[in-house]
Amino acid sequence: MTEVCIIGGGNLGHVMGGFIAARPGFRVTMLTRHPEKWSRKLVIEQPDGSSLVASLAGVTSNVGEAVRTADVVLLCLPGYAIREALLSIVECLKNGVAVGSVVSSTGFFMQAFNVLPHDVALFGFQRVPFIARTQEYGHRARLMGYKESLSVAVEQTVHKEELRQMLEAMTATPTQLLESYYEASLTNSNPLLHPARLYSLWKEWHEGDVCNSIPLFYEEWDDVASQLYIEMDSELQRILAVLPVRKGCIPTVLDYYESIDAASLTRKLRSIEAFKGIKAPMKPAGGGFVPDLQSRYFTEDFPFGLDIVRRIGSDHGIPTPTIDSISDWGMRITKRIGA
Numbered sequence: 001m002t003e004v005c006i007i008g009g010g011n012l013g014h015v016m017g018g019f020i021a022a023r024p025g026f027r028v029t030m031l032t033r034h035p036e037k038w039s040r041k042l043v044i045e046q047p048d049g050s051s052l053v054a055s056l057a058g059v060t061s062n063v064g065e066a067v068r069t070a071d072v073v074l075l076c077l078p079g080y081a082i083r084e085a086l087l088s089i090v091e092c093l094k095n096g097v098a099v100g101s102v103v104s105s106t107g108f109f110m111q112a113f114n115v116l117p118h119d120v121a122l123f124g125f126q127r128v129p130f131i132a133r134t135q136e137y138g139h140r141a142r143l144m145g146y147k148e149s150l151s152v153a154v155e156q157t158v159h160k161e162e163l164r165q166m167l168e169a170m171t172a173t174p175t176q177l178l179e180s181y182y183e184a185s186l187t188n189s190n191p192l193l194h195p196a197r198l199y200s201l202w203k204e205w206h207e208g209d210v211c212n213s214i215p216l217f218y219e220e221w222d223d224v225a226s227q228l229y230i231e232m233d234s235e236l237q238r239i240l241a242v243l244p245v246r247k248g249c250i251p252t253v254l255d256y257y258e259s260i261d262a263a264s265l266t267r268k269l270r271s272i273e274a275f276k277g278i279k280a281p282m283k284p285a286g287g288g289f290v291p292d293l294q295s296r297y298f299t300e301d302f303p304f305g306l307d308i309v310r311r312i313g314s315d316h317g318i319p320t321p322t323i324d325s326i327s328d329w330g331m332r333i334t335k336r337i338g339a
Contacts, residue, residue: 002166003057005066007031007085008076009038012102014141015132016076018042020170021054029058031066038138045135045142047274059138067092072166073099078296079106079304086115093120098163103128104153104184105191106304113155121157125150126184126250129171131274145274150175153184183249186240186312188233188256191305192323194297196232199326200225201280202291202333210288218275226262226269229253231322232306239313239320293334302330 002025006017009032021028021042030038038059044052060066067073067089077085082101093099099116101108104124112122131145150173154160160177168175178184200222201215233253240250259265269275281295292298306327313320 002026002071003069004028004072004074004170005031005070006074006076007066007089008081009034009138010076010078011132011134011141012128012130013076014042014134014138015044015130015143016074016102017056018044018052018054018141019130019143019172021056022052023170023172026170027057028054029060029066029070030056031060031063033061034138035059035061041139043140045140047143047145063088064092068094070094070097072170073097075099075101075108077101078300080299082106082108083111083115086111090116093117097121098123098157100124100152100167103190104181105187105189105308106300107185107308109153109155109181109185110308118156121159121163122155122181123163123167124153124181124184126152126178126187127189129173147173149173151178151184152176153178153181155181178249180243180245180249182240182243182312183245186236186243186250186309188229188236188250188253191301191309192229192232192236192253194301195306195326195330196229197221197225197280198291198297198301199228199329203329205291205333210286210290211282212288214279214282214289217278217280218272219270219277221266221269223262223266226265228322228326230262230265232320232326235313235318235320235323236309239309239316239318242316242318243312291333298330298334302327302334306330 004020004026006013017028017030020026040056042054042056075085098121100123108124129150130143133142135142152167152175154163164175164177230253257265257268259268281292281297282289283292310320310323310327
């Protein structure tokens with residue numbers, strides 16, 4: 001029996017915890033700040049209308065209790081919480097443990113190299129395994145979409161294939177090994193996707209402006225956002241060309257979404273079933289709505305997503321004018337410059 005500790009009780013923490021706990025051969029303990037709000041029975045609604053009813057081995061806020069017996073520790077956390085979580089568990093890890101992140105594009109590997117011992121196996125997914133939404137905190141969540149396959153980077157162990165096989169069994173999804181942590185840390189998914197749309201929506205917005213309604217993030221996606229997304233992806237591809245990664249390790253945005261230009265990319269993004277109904281991150285204010293600058297779209301995808309791409313590009317002398325412009329806007333609107 002493989003003991004798994006899930007750190008984080010957000011959307012992905014709910015779905016990953018419940019899904020893995022329902023898989024044969026795995027026991028799951030949730031490490032969360034609010035264990036009193038959780039049930040040991042976690043219901044995961046699946047896209048086909050069926051439900052998984054998972055039994056959790058434990059739910060606790062005690063780090064030692066959750067981590068000391070874990071064979072696998074999986075972080076389901078935003079970028080800003082990763083370093084603190086790693087520091088909290090470093091003294092509790094047993095020999096042979098593997099520590100990983102549900103997605104690696106928010107700086108997981110860079111933080112883990114700095115905090116954890118060099119004999120701790122590390123892994124990180126290139127893209128999140130599932131699209132997830134919490135329905136009732138600690139009790140029920142919705143698995144909105146699967147990936148056909150997953151890619152994972154594994155570092156600091158010679159047992160990469162064994163770890164790959166275990167992760168494949170955990171997620172019930174074909175999983176391939178990447179050749180470098182750069183291939184998981186750099187992505188043209190959320191760190192480029194979300195900022196392109198946010199900039200398109202609110203590049204002219206100023207504090208005090210109020211909107212009458214909340215737009216749908218994907219179903220009302222526009223060609224301006226698509227063009228920005230394509231331009232940022234082109235800059236990322238130039239960065240990848242000078243790094244020790246496989247050629248084509250990260251498909252271009254147009255290839256991934258089977259598109260040929262901004263207009264066809266817009267049509268594709270608007271049509272994806274799992275994206276339907278997702279609203280732009282806004283909150284009520286002044287009789288209308290304003291951008292929710294505390295949303296992870298802002299607090300994660302700019303400082304712990306897009307800015308990582310920007311800094312790696314700068315370190316290697318690769319110009320990134322579109323990324324620079326949108327990153328500057330995002331950091332400015334969230335007042336993070338100089339913070």
